[in-house]
């Protein structure tokens with residue numbers, strides 16, 4: 001585990017400022033040695049020489065399609081080849097940045113790090129960073145489900161072009177983004193300018209990552225601007241039965257996994273001195289023991305669900321039935 005190489009995925013709609021952010025990170029002076037995988041639709045690609053001059057250890061371009069679909073195999077091969085070159089001493093890097101196309105769905109890219117054994121042997125998905133064009137995001141979100149999913153998937157939302165909008169417009173956009181994804185901090189990134197510590201080594205997919213949501217977020221309510229992708233928080237102070245939760249969520253993902261972008265939780269498990277922590281990406285779910293509760297700490301289960309047209313009422317009702325002592329009810333619910 002300690003030897004796994006962290007990978008940061010930079011996503012965001014067309015023209016949002018992904019390459020600008022990438023260049024800014026490469027210029028860094030932060031000590032990271034970075035290999036870059038660039039995915040462009042067309043063969044025009046980016047200026048490799050410029051990025052190399054700016055400090056990239058290696059640039060791999062995947063230009064014949066989108067890594068979430070048509071060139072997914074190329075992504076796997078590129079990652080494995082980079083790891084081999086590093087192992088042989090031909091390359092020296094300690095972090096990989098992947099820039100997706102503006103239309104990419106981050107889900108399949110993220111799943112690669114859990115599902116592909118060759119990739120999982122070498123790499124750890126650190127975080128998905130989603131760049132959002134503050135000037136054009138509203139229109140993009142209205143028209144493009146891809147833009148909503150990119151935000152739903154984010155561990156950090158980075159606002160570019162804040163110099164082009166007023167305070168009121170920016171505040172409204174922040175609220176909309178927080179409704180789509182109440183878990184990801186929203187940071188300003190004018191021309192890619194964001195503190196490196198806020199975006200690298202976040203461990204957003206780590207089971208033990210701190211569970212937090214933004215202050216703007218409507219906790220427990222997925223009010224919408226008509227966005228299909230939204231998030232909600234589930235909280236319950238009664239001790240839960242973890243086996244029932246697993247059985248319930250297993251049954252839910254059988255039907256809704258395509259809609260469930262990311263979900264994450266800390267569970268207050270009956271009789272356990274420790275938190276249980278779990279998270280999922282579409283159909284992939286993991287759960288393990290977390291840190292012990294403090295003696296006087298308030299114990300409660302908190303879960304965040306982010307997805308498209310989530311069956312919120314059903315999820316809430318099902319989870320309510322997973323409290324300790326309600327086995328028969330929830331197993332019946334899981335079967336229906």
Ligand SMILES: Nc1nc2c(ncn2[C@@H]2O[C@H](COP(=O)(O)OP(=O)(O)OP(=O)(O)O)[C@@H](O)[C@H]2O)c(=O)[nH]1
Nearest residue numbers: 013014015016017018019020102160161162190191
């Ligand atoms: N005013 C302003 N312009 C920005 C900012 N960030 C990026 N831009 C500009 O936005 C344009 C698009 O930026 P890119 O970094 O190429 O965007 P991208 O997401 O990589 O674009 P695609 O790969 O085509 O999807 C460029 O002209 C940038 O200079 C910002 O914070 N403010």
